[in-house]
Amino acid sequence: MAKIKIASEITGAVWKITTQVGQSIAAGEPLMILESMKMEIPVVSEDGGTVREILVKEGDAVQEGQIVAIVEG
Amino acid sequence: MLRSILIANRGAVAARIIRACRSLGIRPVAVYSEADAGAPYLAEADTAVAIGPAPAQASYLNQDAVIGAARQAGVEGIHPGYGFLSENAAFAQRVIDAGLVFVGPSPRWIEAMGHKTRARELVAQHGLQSSPGSAILAAEPSAITEAARAIGFPVLVKPAGGGGGIGMIAVEREDQLLAAVERARSMATRGFANGDLYLEKRLDRPRHIEFQVVADRDGHVRHLFERDCSVQRRNQKVIEEAPASGIARTEIEARGERIVEVLSRLGYDNIGTVEMLMDARGDFSFLEMNTRLQVEHGVTEEVTGLDLVAIQIRLARGEPLAHVLPEPVRISGHAMQARVYAEDPKRFLPSPGTLRTFRPPAGVRVETGYAEGGQVTPFYDPLLAKVIVHAPDRRQALARLDRALAGFAIEGVKTNIPALRAVLASPEFVSGEIDTGLLGRIVGA
Numbered sequence: 045m046a047k048i049k050i051a052s053e054i055t056g057a058v059w060k061i062t063t064q065v066g067q068s069i070a071a072g073e074p075l076m077i078l079e080s081m082k083m084e085i086p087v088v089s090e091d092g093g094t095v096r097e098i099l100v101k102e103g104d105a106v107q108e109g110q111i112v113a114i115v116e117g
Numbered sequence: 118m119l120r121s122i123l124i125a126n127r128g129a130v131a132a133r134i135i136r137a138c139r140s141l142g143i144r145p146v147a148v149y150s151e152a153d154a155g156a157p158y159l160a161e162a163d164t165a166v167a168i169g170p171a172p173a174q175a176s177y178l179n180q181d182a183v184i185g186a187a188r189q190a191g192v193e194g195i196h197p198g199y200g201f202l203s204e205n206a207a208f209a210q211r212v213i214d215a216g217l218v219f220v221g222p223s224p225r226w227i228e229a230m231g232h233k234t235r236a237r238e239l240v241a242q243h244g245l246q247s248s249p250g251s252a253i254l255a256a257e258p259s260a261i262t263e264a265a266r267a268i269g270f271p272v273l274v275k276p277a278g279g280g281g282g283i284g285m286i287a288v289e290r291e292d293q294l295l296a297a298v299e300r301a302r303s304m305a306t307r308g309f310a311n312g313d314l315y316l317e318k319r320l321d322r323p324r325h326i327e328f329q330v331v332a333d334r335d336g337h338v339r340h341l342f343e344r345d346c347s348v349q350r351r352n353q354k355v356i357e358e359a360p361a362s363g364i365a366r367t368e369i370e371a372r373g374e375r376i377v378e379v380l381s382r383l384g385y386d387n388i389g390t391v392e393m394l395m396d397a398r399g400d401f402s403f404l405e406m407n408t409r410l411q412v413e414h415g416v417t418e419e420v421t422g423l424d425l426v427a428i429q430i431r432l433a434r435g436e437p438l439a440h441v442l443p444e445p446v447r448i449s450g451h452a453m454q455a456r457v458y459a460e461d462p463k464r465f466l467p468s469p470g471t472l473r474t475f476r477p478p479a480g481v482r483v484e485t486g487y488a489e490g491g492q493v494t495p496f497y498d499p500l501l502a503k504v505i506v507h508a509p510d511r512r513q514a515l516a517r518l519d520r521a522l523a524g525f526a527i528e529g530v531k532t533n534i535p536a537l538r539a540v541l542a543s544p545e546f547v548s549g550e551i552d553t554g555l556l557g558r559i560v561g562a
Contacts, residue, residue, distance in 0.1 A: 055469045056495040080495040081459070081467035082283070083351075084304065105495075108468075 047096065050089055050113040052106045056080025061102055063113075067095045075113050078106060093117030119194050119218050119434040120144060123187040124162070126198030127177060128486030129503060130410070132158035134196050137426035146190040148183065150176035152496050157488040164190055171496045177201045180208050184215055194218035194433065200281075200498065203409040204231055220433040222332075222387040222408045230389075230406040233277045234315045240403050243379040248394065248402040251316040253277055258295055264316055265294055271319040274301040278311030280405055282352030287319055322552035323394040325349065326361050326401070328376050329417045331388050331428060333438040338381040340373040341417050341425075342448055347551040348540055350465050355533065355556060356540060357413035358453040359420045362511055362549035364395075372401055388429045412456070412503070415484065419452035419507035451514040452507045455522060455537045458499040459530040462539075463560055468531040469495045477502055478524030481517070493530050501532065511549070515541055536560050 059079040063069060074086035075095065097114040100106060121144035124134045131147055135158060138145035147162035152171035159165040166186040169176035176182060178201055187195055195212050197203035197220070206227040212219040221227070230236045237247040251264040265272050265288070274297050276284040284304035286297040298314060306312040324347045332338040345361035346354040361369065376391050390411045392404040414425045423446065431441045459468045475489040485502035487493065493501065504521045508514040519541045522534050539559050540546050546555065 054466050054495075056467065080469065081497065081499040083467055085466065 045093075045116050048089060048091060048093065048115045048117050049111045050075060050087060050115060052078060052087060052108060052110050052112050054078060054080050054085055054106075055108045056085065056106060058100045058102050058104045058106060058112070059084060061098060061100075063095050063098070065095050065098055069093065069095060069115065075115070076100070087112055089113075089115045089117075091115070091117040119430065121146060121163075121190070121192040122194045122196050122218075122220065122430070123148065123166075123183070123190055123192040124196050124198065125177065125183045125202055126196070126200070127153050127156070127497065128158075129484040129500060130198040130200075130412075130486075132161065132486055133484055134198060134426055135161045137424060137430060140424065141427055141430060143430065144192075146186075146192050148177075148186050150496070152492070152494045156486055156491065158486055166190055171494060173201065173496060177497075180205075180211060183208075184211060187212075187215070187217060192217070194220055194430075196220040196430070197409065199409050199412055204280075204407070206231060218433055220387075220430055222385065222389065226385060226387075226389075227408045230408050231278065232313075233275065233280070233405055234313075235277075236406060237403065239383075240379060240406075243382060245375070245379055245403045247317075247404070248320060249318040254298065254314045254316065261298055262291065262294060265291065268316055268318050273317045273319045274298055274314055275317055276301060276305030276309055276311070277313035277315050278305060279309035280407065282349070283308050285352050320394055320396045320402075322554055323347075323396055324361070324552050325354070325392065325404070326364070326372075326395050327390050327392040327411075328373050329388070329390055329411070329414070329425070330376065330380055330385070331425075331432065331438065331442060332380060332385045333432055333441075334386045334435060335437060336381050336384050337438040338377045338385060339438060339442060339446075340377050341421055341423070341446060342373065343369050344411075344413055344416050345551065346413060347553050348546070348556050349553050350533075350536075350556050352553075354413065355456050355458070355537065356453065357416050358451065358511070358514070359416045360448055360451065362551075364399075368399075387432050388425065412500075413454055415482065415503060415505040416452045416454050419482070419505055420448045420450060421446050422449065450507055450509045451511045452505060453511075453514045453518045454503055454505040455518055456500055456533075457502045457504065457522070457525065457527075457537070458533045459493045459501050460499050460533050461531045462533045462536040465533065465536075467495065467499050469493045469499075470530040472527065472529045474526050474528035475501075476526040477504070478521045481506055481521045481524075483521075501527070501530070515547065 168182040329341040348356035
């Protein structure tokens with residue numbers, strides 16, 4: 045089982061976390077929704093798997109490239 | 118009298134309104150959030166008042182803070198700019214109730230046009246047709262599906278309480294409908310504090326053609342021609358021009374006159390924009406009306422030689438239309454604007470950062486709220502600058518705009534300049550075969 049690090053594509057803030065640790069997700073399913081410059085940007089895992097860690101909480105500021113979650117695929 | 122105005126906005130439009138105030142001998146007062154402290158235009162105002170923390174809800178959308186700042190600075194009016202509180206009828210009413218001049222139309226107009234299905238009904242009663250659409254969607258999935266079937270796919274899901282392309286989702290097939298409605302409802306509730314949605318027929322490759330109108334308080338209305346704003350990403354404009362290419366002037370004149378007739382019958386006041394879609398057959402349908410200054414007002418200013426912001430302020434202080442507009446107004450040459458955004462040029466994802474280098478091209482009109490060394494924060498929209506050119510014809514305007522875009526030196530954030538230049542270089546844009554899907558096709562988004 046490979047651990048996949050999910051990085052934020054943008055600098056912004058975490059608006060809503062839509063998944064929980066332990067939850068299984070499909071490929072392309074959003075883990076959380078970020079916001080920046082009046083836009084909502086979903087963070088998705090390209091592969092399906094199980095959410096192992098969520099490294100941010102709602103309202104946190106995130107930087108481009110920052111790891112926000114870990115999915116085990 | 119209107120001797121001083123507070124500008125309830127930020128960035129390029131705040132800078133623009135400060136300039137218009139100066140030209141009229143009006144004292145401009147700026148406001149700023151914590152994120153905008155030190156912005157270059159603040160120094161151009163007489164006073165700048167801090168109105169709160171960076172998030173817009175706490176500052177530029179905070180009505181108490183804005184009206185409090187107006188009281189503190191002792192101004193006689195408030196200019197809302199565009200975005201933020203500019204189309205908030207309750208705010209406009211509060212400004213008036215505070216004994217101040219609201220630089221915009223009467224609140225009843227903001228109210229009437231702000232609710233998109235009611236606006237469609239209102240203008241339809243006066244003979245301006247919209248594309249086929251639904252009433253406000255009920256909550257039951259079966260009713261939503263039925264409404265979409267009655268229109269026929271593809272449809273657009275749109276928030277009734279707001280515009281600007283936010284929360285608008287295209288739906289190709291029935292199985293995508295309910296998920297799209299749910300997403301749009303979440304965005305609409307968040308963005309406009311109103312989860313009402315409706316459906317509209319999605320036209321095939323439409324052009325976005327809008328008409329600038331100006332009106333006084335005595336029912337006099339005139340139009341200042343059209344703007345073609347078809348080059349868009351995420352249903353938001355990025356390149357605008359006037360005149361619209363390839364449409365007979367008699368057709369434009371007839372449309373403009375029709376709009377003037379309807380708005381004067383209804384008694385519209387101050388400036389506004391009637392947005393229309395033109396389908397492949399050349400038929401126009403009403404899209405929405407924006408009861409405020411438009412981001413692309415500079416395009417109309419360049420072809421008419423008028424100062425629309427000064428005109429707007431003079432109309433708000435009660436001057437008659439005949440005083441503020443020459444007779445006749447003519448279009449001279451061709452104007453084109455590009456919006457330079459802090460975003461990547463491929464997927465248009467936001468790119469905040471520090472402007473290590475920020476040098477706009479010289480010898481061309483650039484409207485910006487930024488200077489070198491400034492911070493582009495994630496809190497507001499990604500507009501860095503508008504660049505507006507004017508030339509004797511479209512071909513020369515296009516060449517001039519491309520040169521201007523090539524002349525920007527920006528480091529520290531990604532920008533959409535490569536995408537803008539790709540549009541300007543495309544055979545479709547050059548030949549005037551423009552529709553709202555052009556930019557998406559060019560960048561492959």
